[in-house]
Amino acid sequence: MKRGLLDRVGLDAATLGLWRSIAIYNGQPWRRWALDRFLRTLVRPGDLAFDIGAHVGSRSRALARAGARVVAFEPQPLFADYLARRLDPATIRLDRRAVGRAPGRAELAVSARHPTVSTLSGEWRGRVAGDEGFRGVEWGERVSVEVSTLDILIAEHGEPAFCKIDVEGHEAEVLAGLSRPLRCLAFEYTPATLDLAFRCLDRLGELGRYEFNLAVGEEARFRLDRWLGDEAFRARLALEAARNRRSGDVYARLVGPRA
Template identity: 75%
Template sequence: MTATVLHRLGIRPATLGLWRSILIYRGQFWRRRALERFCRTLVRPGDLAFDIGAHVGNRSEALARAGARVVAFEPQPRLADFLERRVANGPIRLDRRAVGAEAGRAELAIAPRHPTVSTLSADWRRRVGEDRGFRGVEWAERVEVEVTTLDRLIAQYGEPAFCKIDVEGHEAEVLAGLSRPLRLLAFEYTPATLDIAERCLDRLAALGTYRFNLVVGESFRYRRAEWLPAAAFRAALAQEAGRNTRSGDVYARLEEPER
């Protein structure tokens, strides 16, 4: 639907983008059920979970239904307003700050019709803008947002049992603001910018000994039967990205020290 048609109908592109995201991520009950089953393997009742880049809250709500106490981080004003209406007086706490390597303020580039790809990373925006999968995406709005770090959030809320990071090319910066290993976390990767995933793996290797697995797209199933050590996983991720253009999530599980 063109901007001219939207204008004539009195529909703002940002409104269309919000409802598009709601339909994709919340409107398909079979996907919601698969996500809820998957989240029960990540957290136990009473666990604390961070959802960094909460978007329309489907992950936050699935984690909450698994029994976790969830802090949902979403700096986009329209999405945060939507989440605030959804999570009021429930097990999910909304935090409107972005997360990065250092505390401060930064410019968030918003794609009104595709709010899921709004980002703090100008470099990521430039690079994926050349990919055919992002054709038609326009980051037409800018807003200044407050940025904090994972270390500060842990000091404020406690250490999460699970931390999900989906911030459109800003994942390595989020992990740069973390100085301790977490038990279980996930970060998004895109095949067009696989070097960002490599930086995330480097940071995790500096924090602790992890094993890794992969979920492609919205399948909510691990790609590998076994969790791989870092070197083997890097090769597996490169192979997957070379044959599959869909983005996905890398899951990192901290190895328990031998007793």
């Protein structure tokens, strides 16, 4: 949509991007039902869950509907303000901090028209800029945000039974701030930067012994009919990424202490 038309209808690119995300993630009831069924296999009533990169809150709400106590982390001001108005504080606590390797402050690169790909990772942004799936995406704004670590957040909120991490190429940095194995977690992968997903697998292997599955795109189901160990999963993830060229989520569940 051109700037002149946006002005005439009283919308800016950021608001349009927010509405687009709401329509995609919250405006399709069949997607919500599938996500509810899926997440009920990962959390039990009363569990604590972290939603890191909460965006418009679709995962946070689904986790809460499954009975979990949820902490939603969203540093992007437009989305955080939206969540503050929309989330039920009785079941979902909003935390406006980003999560990374060390506490401090960092610069969030914001894509107004495509806010789902706003990121703290300059490396990831530079590498995906030429990928066909990111054609037309511009990171035209910068926002200074407070950063905490998973270790600090666990000390404050408790240890989550499930932790979802979707932070556009910054996932390995989030896991670098974790010093203990978690029971179950998920992190996003992108085919154009698959080595970043392998960094996440490396870090999890340092913390404990895990088995893995994956979901492709926004599918609320596991792609594999059985969970795989590290080596077999790496090969399967590379195959799926080359075959589908779609982003997705890696799911990891703890099976024992580090070997």
